[in-house]
Amino acid sequence: MRNICFYFQVHQPLRIKPYRFFDIGEDHYYWDDYSNKSIIRKVAQKCYLPMNALLLELIHAYKGQFKVAFSISGVCLDQFEAYAPDVLESFRKLVATGHVEMLSETDAHALCSLKSKSEFERMVGRHKDKLKKHFDGYEPKVFRNTELIYSDKIGAMVAEMGFEGMLTEGAKHILGWKSPNFVYQNAIDPNLKVLLKNFQLSDDIAFRFSNKTWNDYPLTTEKFVTWINAIPKEQEVLNLFMDYETFGEHQWAETGIFEFMRALPGAVFKYTNFGFATPTEAVRQGTPVAKIHVPTPISWADEERDLxxxxxxxxxxxxxxxxxxxxxxxxxxxxxxxxxxxxxxxxxxxxxxxxxxxxxxxxxxxxxxxxxxxxxxxxxxxxxxxxxxxxxxxxxxxxxxxxx
Missing domain, CATH: 1.10.8 (Helicase, Ruva Protein; domain 3)
Structure with a gap:
């Protein structure tokens, strides 16, 4: 069976308060606690709590056949712990089903992989410690770098840290004529499997869902399933990667985004030959078709997909x-x-x-x-x-x- 791999990024930065030149040397606390708490609580009500409840409902309804993956930055976990323990508990319930995978990343959602191998390793270690603390000793097997930043060199460092797989963008200038719907290998260390985001279908949900000027508006499950069925039969994995705040925050509840997601798994099971897999399952089940060569770092940001x-x-x-x-x-x-x-x-x-x-x-x-x-x-x-x-x-x- 071919699989859909859903991955959601969960991140909220620790925002800096207004800090004047005259504060230098006088005020050593930099963080805007009021804004950080307010934003976490707002997004919790609009996105995290309702969407986590929906995913839990779908996992139970389809008896574990529906699966998703998250990466939650360490700074976001810290804010959940301080300001939104109900959100943290809702993520724990999802992980406890055994059908939700947690990915490793840098603790602070940082760019250290571009600058310092030692700091990169320290950051990843801190994040792994937080996953163990909050999710009953959880040990991640797949890595997701900040904003899907990836290169051959970064992938080799990730492989050296013991991860089986890594997620990144299926950037056009890297793939050329190739499809993102396969499992690939790191060009330096082929032991690291690489999953590439299908940006067309991912962004149809994440960015175009409520855009009334889009030619394919409105996006329905029937239409989306038709596009899934158009994927050539030899292509074995469809990677749908997006910000978790897509649901309820970037695409408001009034757009129908929650109803779309509620209906999607049933439509996939009924009308396609796709199932759902976590990233670890995808890299273990899929046979890599080639090495993916990424000499210069890519990301999932902006049109250029660069830094x-x-x-x-x-x-x-x-x-x-x-x-x-x-x-x-x-x-x-x-x-x-x-x-x-x-x-x-x-x-x-x-x-x-x-x-x-x-x-x-x-x-x-x-x-x-x-x-x-x-x-x-x-x-x-x-x-x-x-x-x-x-x-x-x-x-x-x-x-x-x-x-x-």
Whole structure:
């Protein structure tokens, strides 16, 4: 049987509060607790709680034949624990069914895989510890990097950490004439299987579902099943990867998105020869057809499917470089506040807010940012980073004095 592999990204950053130049050296707490709590609770009511309840209902209704996978960033798990324990409990119930897979990722939803192998490994280790803590010792087997960022080199590092598979984007400029609907292998270490997002069908749900100017609006289960049946019979896995906030937050309940998902598994079982599989099942059952060569990192962001959403302008590059210049110093400092802030300052969203991309992608960037302009985002972040640098220097001085 061919399979559909549903994967949902769950992430909320720890947002930085307004931080002025005059706060540098005076205020060492950077996080906007009020906004973070408010947003978590809002999205919980619109997305997490109703969608988790729906998925649990579907898993029971189809006796475990319907399956999905999640990756939940560590910073998001921390906020669930602090502000939304009911959401965390609803995810635990899903995992307890045995038909929901949790994927590994970087703890802070960070870009460290692009800069530092050692920090990448530390981040993944922290995230694995949180999965064990919150989900009864859960051990992830498949990896999903921040925003599906992937390259041959990153995949090889993931294989070295012991993962069986990894998810990424089925980018057109990488695939060429090939289909994303197969299992592939990492070009450096073929032991790592690679699942590629079918961006056409994924984005039909995630981005186009409520777009009344779309030629195929409205999207019905009957129409979607017709598209599934059009996939050539030799293509064995359909990877539908998307933000979990698609359901109820990006696509409001009034659009019919929950009803669409409620009806989809039954339509798939009745009218297609597809079933559902978790990523681990997909990489274990599928036979890799080829190595996928990705010499330059790709992601699932924007039209280019590259890194320009986070590192596409001088503001972003300066902030990114300044941050990682601190790594060798920070790792020597045994201070929980320093380590927490170092972790959370790496979250990719901070760099995303600094994007100056325009046209169609610009609207998406604006939607997700709480800043008036990318320059405001840059100034606020750099003010915080300046204070953090001072704290690191002071800790270094303390360590040196203690060693004398």
């Amino acid at each position: 320009t959403a986070w590192l596409g302008n001088d503001l972003q590059k300066e902030a990114f470089t300044k941050l990682y210049e601190l790594e060798s110093k920070v790792v020597k400092i045994d201070d929980p506040d320093i380590q927490r802030d170092w972790n959370c300052l790496q979250t990719s969203d901070h760099f995303y807010y600094m994007s100056t991309k325009a046209l169609s992608d610009g609207a998406v960037h604006t939607y997700f940012s709480h800043y008036d302009t990318p320059y405001d985002a840059f100034i606020n972040y750099m003010n915080v980073l300046s204070d953090f640098i001072l704290r690191v220097k002071n800790k270094e001085k303390e360590l040196a004095e203690a060693a004398e």
